[in-house]
Amino acid sequence: MKGEMISVSIDTVVGETAKIKVEGYRFVTMSCAELDQTMIDILYHFDKDLELKHLRLTVLRDTPVPSVSPVYFAAFLVENEIQDLFAVRFKGLAIDYERTLYLDEEVKVTPFCKYTVEKTGWGVGSKQ
C-alpha cells in the first residue's frame, strides 16, 4: 500500500490525528474492515501534496471508539457510515444519526458484519 502507515490505539488516535492536522494534512477518509469475529480494523487516510499517510486502529467491535470529528469536522459522515454498516460505536460525534444514515429502522442487521450483530441489542439511547 502506498504511503506511510502508523499504528495507533484507542487512547492515541485523537492525539495522532490532531498532530497530523497540525502538519498540514487534509482528511481524505476512513476505511473499515472486519478481521474476525471480534476484531475490526479502522484505517484513517490523510493526504498532503499527493502523499498519503494512514493510521491503523485495531479494536474490539464492541469498544466505543473516540470520534475524530472534533478535529476534522468532515469525519462525521464517514464515522456515521461505519456506525451504520459495522456496528462500531463512535463517541462524541459532531452530528450523530444514530445508525439511520443509510439504513431504516426496519433493517435489523448490520450488513457488513459476516457474523450478524442484532441492531436491537445495541442500545442507542432514546431513538423513536
Added chain:
Amino acid sequence: MPQIIPFGPQHPVLPEPIHLKLSVVDGIITEAVPAFGFVHRGLEKLADIRDFHQMIQVVERVCGICSMMHAMCYAQGIEEIMGVEVPPRARFLRVIWAELHRMHSHLLWLGLFADSFGFESLFMQIWRIREKVLDINEATTGNRIIVAVNVIGGVRTDLNQEQMRWILSELAEVEKEIRRLETTLMDDYTVKKRTVCKGVLTRSQAFELGLAGPTLRASDVAQDMRMLGYAAYNELDFEPVVEKDGDCYARCKVRFRETLQSIDIIRQAVSKIPEGELSAKVKCRPDGESVSRVEQPRGECFYYIKANGKKNLDRLRIRTPTFANVPAILAMLPGMWLSDVPVIVLSIDPCIACTER
C-alpha cells in the same frame, strides 16, 4: 423561532434524491442538516458474491456519469496488488475515454447549473453540445454513458486511426460551440448576479473540510489527482485549473476551463499514442491491500481494496468525491437566502448515487 423547511428528496432542480432539513429565519438559513439513504444500495457488499473480475461491472454502476473513472480506479487498485504492468497503448486509451467522460460530466453540470437559476435556454444549448460527446462514446464503445471499456490489465476496445481523426474533428466543433457560449456563461449579468459571492469558501476552510476536486480548486488549492501520473497522465502536459474566489462563480469557471482542458489533453493523447497490446495477461488472484486514487469530474475518488488470495475480495471501500464535498454544503448554507439553496447545493456538483453507493 426558526421554521423547518424540507428540501427534497424529490426536487425539480436536482434529478437525484437528497434531503436537507433547513432551519429558516426570515428567509435566511440558519442551519442545514442533510439526510441520506434514498439511493443506498450497498454495492460494496456485492464483492462477497461477485469475483474480482465481475466487480468491474458493479463499480461501473456506482455512478452512471463517471462510470469509466470508477472502473479505472478499481482496475488500478487490483493491478497494483497483483503487480500487473498495463501496456502503454491501453494507458493512453484510458486517458482518452476518461477525458471524454470529464467533458460530458462538466457539460451536464454547466447545464444543470444554468437551470438552477432559471436560465433554461442556456441549459438546452449546453446539453445540445453534450450530445456530441455522447455520440463519440457511442460510436467508439457501443454505449452512451456506461462505456465498459476497462478490464483488469488494460482495456477492451481499440480505436483505429480513422476513429481518432473523427474524434478530433468532432471535438474541434465542440470546442467552437463551447467558446461561443463563453460570453453568455461567464459575463452575463443574470448569471453573475446569482453566482458571484454566493457560498464562499476560503482556502483554509476548504482545506480543513477535506473537500475535493473543482470545489477545492475554486478555493485556490491546486490539487488534482491527475498530477499523480496514473494511466498516461505523466506523459501529458497540463496544469491543475485553479481559481481564487471560492464562490459559485469560481466553481463554474473552473469546470468551464477544465472542459476546454480536457479537449487539449485528448489532442495530446491522440498525438502521442503508441502502437501495441491492449491488455496484459492477468494470472492468479490478488492478495494484499492497496489504495487507489483517480481524479473524477467531481474530484478525488478513493478506493481501498483488501484481498486475501481468494476469488472474492475481502473488502472494497469506495470514497467518492461528493462524499467529501457534503460538509461544504453544511458550511456554505448558513447565512444564505432560501432562494440560493439550489444554486449552492448544485455548485459542488452533487452526485448522490456516488455518495451512498
Added chain:
Amino acid sequence: MFKRMITESRIKSPWLLHYDCGSCNGCDIEVLACLTPVYDIERFGIVNVGNPMHADILLVTGTVNHRNKKVLVNLYDQMPHPKVVVAIGSCGLSGGIFREAYNVVGGVDKVIPVDVYVPGCPAKPEAIIDGVVIGLQKFHEKM
C-alpha cells in the same frame, strides 16, 4: 363540458414527473437528455414538472430500497387519477445488477403498479421516448 375539456387536454399534453429511486444516475441523465433539443420529448406535448399533484405520468428509474419506497408510494398517491407509471432501466424492472445487494427491495413493481417497462442499462433516450408514447396509449385507455 369543462370536465371533457380537461380530460382531452390531459391526453394531448400529459405532464411528467421523474423520480430517481436508487439508480446509478445513468438512466436519470438519459431521462433529462430526452427533454433537451436532440431528443426533445416536448414535441409530444409532454412537460416535465416537479409537483406530483400536476403530473399524469410517473417515470421511475432505479431500484427500490427500504427508505425511498415510502417516498415513491407517497408520490404515487399524490398524483391525480388516472396515472401511468413507466419503470426505466434494468434496475427499475427487476433490481438489475444490484438485485442481490442487502438494501435493495427489487423492481418498482414490488411497491406500485407499473404500466410500461423500458429495459436497458442505461436505457437509451429513444427507448425512453418509446416507453412514454406507449404509456400515453395506456393513459388514453384508462381515461
